[in-house]
Amino acid sequence: MDKGAAPQVSPARRGSCVAKTVLLLGSGGREHAIALALSKSPLLGRLFAAPGNPGIGALAELAPLDIADFDAILAFCKAKGVDLVIVGPEGPLVAGLVDALEAGGVRAFGPSAAAARLEGSKAFAKEFCARFSIPTAAFGRFEAPAPAKAYAREKGAPIVVKADGLAAGKGVIVAMSLSEAEAAIDMMFEGAFGAAGQTVVIEEFLSGEEASFFALCDGTHAVAFGSAQDHKRVGEGDTGPNTGGMGAYSPAPIMDAAMSARVMAEIIDPTMKGMAELGAPFRGVLFAGLMIGADGPKLIEYNVRFGDPETQVILPRLEDDLLTLIIACVEERLPQAALPLSPQSALTVVLAAKGYPDAPAKGSEIRGVDEAAATPFVTITHAGTKIVDGRLVADGGRVLNVTGVGEDIREAQSRAYAAVAVIDWPGGFWRRDIGWRALKLFSGGSRKA
Known part of the structure; x- marks a missing residue:
């Protein structure tokens, strides 16, 4: 595979615009990989990235934006003529960045805050699966440690303890014993993951x-x-x-x-x-x-x-x-x-x-x-x-x-x-x-x- 070659584009898949001024939000390896793919597009006109990193900087013009500052992002888009924003990380999506941009007349790739609840709240996701018959592990949702521990004791170990909200990929503990599960429950309710752990989801352990x-x-x-x-x-x-x-x-x-x-x-x-x-x-x-x-x-x-x-x-x-x-x-x-x-x-x-x-x-x-x-x-x-x-x-x-x-x-x-x-x-x-x-x-x- 020629990693430098532009991908072939089917005429049926071409966008309505022949060129795009794009703002890519994020600073990690995911965003660098996205920037590499975007840079090969015949539709791309100008690529900005915020805040980016040195690797992304070789492909895009970096902007020192705080991706949590929605007003600053929208103002930047207006000033630079950005007509498409690609949001890399989950935090701004859950917080409603796509809604804010679209309300300001800027198109964005990513779900609305309402749709991003699928990731932003594990309790919402589990209840959604139950409502729409999507196969998932049995679960319980808790706002206090005592009933959470009682549920864990009832189900037995191994068992999975999850902080409800976003926790940078670290809010999930696979407890191989009840003592480990109870310690995880205490840790979450005591604030180890901040607001993300105010609600705790406990799930059946799945094998496979x-x-x-x-x-x-x-x-x-x-x-x-x-x-x-x-x-x-x-x-x-x-x-x-x-x-x-x-x-x-x-x-x-x-x-x-x-x-x-x-x-x-x-x-x-x-x-x-x-x-x-x-x-x-x-x-x-x-x-x-x-x-x-x-x-x-x-x-x-x-x-x-x-x-x-x-x-x-x-x-x-x-x-x-x-x-x-x-x-x-x-x-x-x-x-x-x-x-x-x-x-x-x-x-x-x-x-x-x-x-x-x-x-x-x-x-x-x-x-x-x-x-x-x-x-x-x-x-x-x-x-x-x-x-x-x-x-x-x-x-x-x-x-x-x-x-x-x-x-x-x-x-x-x-x-x-x-x-x-x-x-x-x-x-x-x-x-x-x-x-x-x-x-x-x-x-x-x-x-x-």
């Missing part, structure tokens, strides 16, 4: 294979966009505390054509119909976290935006124009046909600062990134970096993503780790087993679909 499934949605219908599997745990062998994600690969071997069709029919399509019935049609990216068990797929949770680091492995496989597809979502005319994805596989390794996820150390210098990026079939995206006195330094927990593309998971893994070896960063660490589950369970990493 986890997968991430993405669909593009225009408010009326959805089209499958791809699958991935990520590694949430900080340690090798999927051990240690949960993180925002230490690596991912695409496609998920368990998501063959038949399973993907079931997910669309049993989860994605009913979600679209249900949200429309509630008066909150869903537009944007619907990201379903799934557990694939003996009786089929069940929803673990909804996300209402591209995943991180899943985006870094799905977009390199997209053989269509991302900007065209985004415009089609916004204009409510998404094509019915399946999106073309490369038969190749992609795997990304997250390089994190020592101390992550608890207290990542900032400021350490990173060398060799340009040399690693020159490796064939490899893309490097910045997630938490900045330039200080001409030096690239760590400025976050997850700092770089190194993505390899190959004929199967094994080749993609080999290429990614070969590039990682070129990077000189004593202040960082990374897992050395990303993709191990696919290689172990699915015949040497060969792709099913």
Whole structure:
């Protein structure tokens, strides 16, 4: 695959505008991957990013905007003639940024605040699933620790304890014992996750294979966009505390054509119909976290935006124009046909600062990134970096993503780790087993679909 080639654009999928001035909001590896895809579009006129990062800065004009300051974003759009905003992270979506922009006459890619409740409130999502017969784990919703603990004791361990609101990917605890579950309940109600933990959801523990499934949605219908599997745990062998994600690969071997069709029919399509019935049609990216068990797929949770680091492995496989597809979502005319994805596989390794996820150390210098990026079939995206006195330094927990593309998971893994070896960063660490589950369970990493 020529990673620098522009995607082929079907005439039927071209947007109504031949050029776009686009503002991309966010600063992580997900946003860098989106910027790379947008930069290949023949429809793109001018690309701004806020606040961005050094990697995104090579592709876009950076603006020092606070993505929580909706008035400042709208004023910037008016001043610069921005006619499309792409929102990367979930926080502004849940807070209503798309509503604010559209009220100000600026089109935006992402769900309304009402639709973003699917991610913003786990209790809402679970009650939504119950109402619209979407398969998910049995659950209880609680506003106080005593009844929550009683429910956990009734159901037994293992059991899953979740903060209701947004908690940066860290508000979920899989408790393997009742004492661990009770400690998690106390921690949440005592304010470990702030307002996000004022309501707690306790769920049945699901067994099976986890997968991430993405669909593009225009408010009326959805089209499958791809699958991935990520590694949430900080340690090798999927051990240690949960993180925002230490690596991912695409496609998920368990998501063959038949399973993907079931997910669309049993989860994605009913979600679209249900949200429309509630008066909150869903537009944007619907990201379903799934557990694939003996009786089929069940929803673990909804996300209402591209995943991180899943985006870094799905977009390199997209053989269509991302900007065209985004415009089609916004204009409510998404094509019915399946999106073309490369038969190749992609795997990304997250390089994190020592101390992550608890207290990542900032400021350490990173060398060799340009040399690693020159490796064939490899893309490097910045997630938490900045330039200080001409030096690239760590400025976050997850700092770089190194993505390899190959004929199967094994080749993609080999290429990614070969590039990682070129990077000189004593202040960082990374897992050395990303993709191990696919290689172990699915015949040497060969792709099913």
